[in-house]
Amino acid sequence: MHKIYFSLLLLIIVVVGLLHTFTPTDQLILHDIYRRASYFPIVVGALLFGVRGGVFLAVCTSIAFIPHLLHFYQLGPSAYLTELPEVILYLAAGLVTGAIAGKEKQLRIKYQALSEKLERSYKKLHQQTSTLVEAEEQLRASQKLSALGQLSASLAHEVKNPLASIRGAVEILADDFPPDHPKHEFAEILLKETSRLSSTVEEVLRFSRNQKPGPENPSLEPLGQVLDRVSTLLENNFRKKNITLKTNIPTREWQFPVDGNKMAQVFINLLLNGCEALEKDGTIEVGAEQNGNRIRIFFIDNGPGIPTAEQNTIFTPFYSTRKEGTGLGLAISSRIVESYGGTITVENRKRGKGAVFTVTLPARDQQLHQGVPA
Numbered sequence: 185m186h187k188i189y190f191s192l193l194l195l196i197i198v199v200v201g202l203l204h205t206f207t208p209t210d211q212l213i214l215h216d217i218y219r220r221a222s223y224f225p226i227v228v229g230a231l232l233f234g235v236r237g238g239v240f241l242a243v244c245t246s247i248a249f250i251p252h253l254l255h256f257y258q259l260g261p262s263a264y265l266t267e268l269p270e271v272i273l274y275l276a277a278g279l280v281t282g283a284i285a286g287k288e289k290q291l292r293i294k295y296q297a298l299s300e301k302l303e304r305s306y307k308k309l310h311q312q313t314s315t316l317v318e319a320e321e322q323l324r325a326s327q328k329l330s331a332l333g334q335l336s337a338s339l340a341h342e343v344k345n346p347l348a349s350i351r352g353a354v355e356i357l358a359d360d361f362p363p364d365h366p367k368h369e370f371a372e373i374l375l376k377e378t379s380r381l382s383s384t385v386e387e388v389l390r391f392s393r394n395q396k397p398g399p400e401n402p403s404l405e406p407l408g409q410v411l412d413r414v415s416t417l418l419e420n421n422f423r424k425k426n427i428t429l430k431t432n433i434p435t436r437e438w439q440f441p442v443d444g445n446k447m448a449q450v451f452i453n454l455l456l457n458g459c460e461a462l463e464k465d466g467t468i469e470v471g472a473e474q475n476g477n478r479i480r481i482f483f484i485d486n487g488p489g490i491p492t493a494e495q496n497t498i499f500t501p502f503y504s505t506r507k508e509g510t511g512l513g514l515a516i517s518s519r520i521v522e523s524y525g526g527t528i529t530v531e532n533r534k535r536g537k538g539a540v541f542t543v544t545l546p547a548r549d550q551q552l553h554q555g556v557p558a
Contacts, residue, residue, distance in 0.1 A: 189232060193225040193241055201248025215252070219270055222249065226278045234289070235282030242278030246271045343381075351378040373413060376444075383445050403445055407479070408438035411470060414451045421459050422468075429455075430469045437472035440479045441547060446520050450528075453513040454483045454541050461487040461539070477547040478526075482540060489532040490539045498530060521545070 204218050222245045230238025249271060358371040415429055422429055458468045462485055469484040490498060499518040521528045526545040533540055 186232065190229070190237070193229050194244060196225045197222070197241065197244050197248050200245075201251065204249065204252035218252075222270075222274065223277055226274060227281050230278050230281035231285045233282075234286045235279060238278030238282030238285070239275065240278075242274040245274050249274070347378055347382050351375065354378065373416060376413065376448075377417065379445065383449075403443065404441040405444035406438060407440040407442050407447075407472065407481070408433050410442060410444050410448050411451060414448055414455065418452065418455055418459070421456065425459065425462065425464050425466065427459055427462055427465070428467045430467065432469065433472045434474075437474050437479060440472070440474060440545075442545060443524065446524065447545075450517040450520055450543065451483075453517045454543070457514060458483060458485040458487065458539075458541075461485060463487070479545050479547070481543045481545070483543075484533065484538060484540050486533075486536065486538040489537055490530060492532075495530050495532075499528070 200218050200222050204215065207214050207218070226238060226242045226245055229241035233240075253271075354371060354374045358368075358375065361368040361371050411431060411433065415431065418429075421427075455468065462468070467486050469482070471482045471484070473480045473482075499514050501512060501515040518528050521543055524545060526543060528544075529542050531540055531542075532538070
């Protein structure tokens with residue numbers, strides 16, 4: 185592009201020189217216009233190309249001005265000498281303008297370098313600030329976890345003893361309800377839930393100590409059976425808000441083996457979270473999709489959804505949008521699923537209102553699949 189500009193400026197100098205040459209000397213007004221026009225390529229060239237460009241174009245303009253000087257030389261020294269200073273002014277214009285342009289360019293480069301330095305400093309400061317804020321949040325979370333650990337340790341003993349008593353009482357009462365009795369199912373649920381509650385206390389203790397969830401040898405149950413038990417436990421919660429729970433689990437997915445105690449805790453947290461987010465007459469749908477030896481379980485509600493900014497922090501310990509919330513339910517659920525070798529994610533529904541929690545789990549034992557049609 186600079187070559188094109190330079191060629192155009194040279195062309196203007198040549199044209200002005202030719203106009204000076206072929207215009208009669210008695211047309212003084214035209215010659216004055218040509219002289220003034222000669223400054224244009226010099227000044228523009230100095231601004232674009234600096235001192236060298238300005239001086240070079242001034243020299244070219246002076247050379248193109250020579251035929252005009254020769255015309256005036258024939259008219260006598262007085263006419264000639266009045267035109268000669270124009271050459272000096274051309275050179276001065278190119279030199280001064282080029283020097284100013286060069287100085288301005290140096291300042292521009294200097295300020296640009298300073299601006300880039302400031303931008304780098306700002307980015308570095310922003311990163312350090314983000315790191316500091318994150319460290320402060322981690323410190324606050326650590327302090328809360330420390331307090332939780334102390335509280336959990338003091339409560340664990342008080343909770344476990346009554347649980348043991350409750351379990352013993354339920355076992356005695358269960359003897360009065362043989363397997364064919366209508367209330368036998370509820371006795372079984374009480375036994376399982378006391379065991380799960382005991383495990384939950386242990387889970388909170390592990391969580392507060394930043395330990396991985398246990399146990400090493402899980403109690404495997406079909407997915408559908410765990411969901412049935414959970415829905416029975418939460419039936420009263422759904423009834424209070426007139427919430428409809430729809431379960432659509434295909435046969436193969438229904439038999440998928442999962443850790444009954446741990447996944448029951450996860451499913452209860454997710455369903456309660458959806459129940460609390462919904463207004464009356466809401467709907468929660470539970471579906472599943474198996475791919476090889478992994479399964480994806482979907483919990484879909486038609487509530488207000490979760491803001492995008494909160495989707496990355498919703499599984500953070502102590503993060504809750506409700507005043508009465510502890511911020512531990514989803515955090516513990518996430519820890520359990522991850523220890524199981526799975527993942528838990530959340531996103532808003534692509535069509536309509538609501539949120540979708542997805543739990544992805546690997547199979548622990550394929551024996552539960554035997555005899556089940558694919």
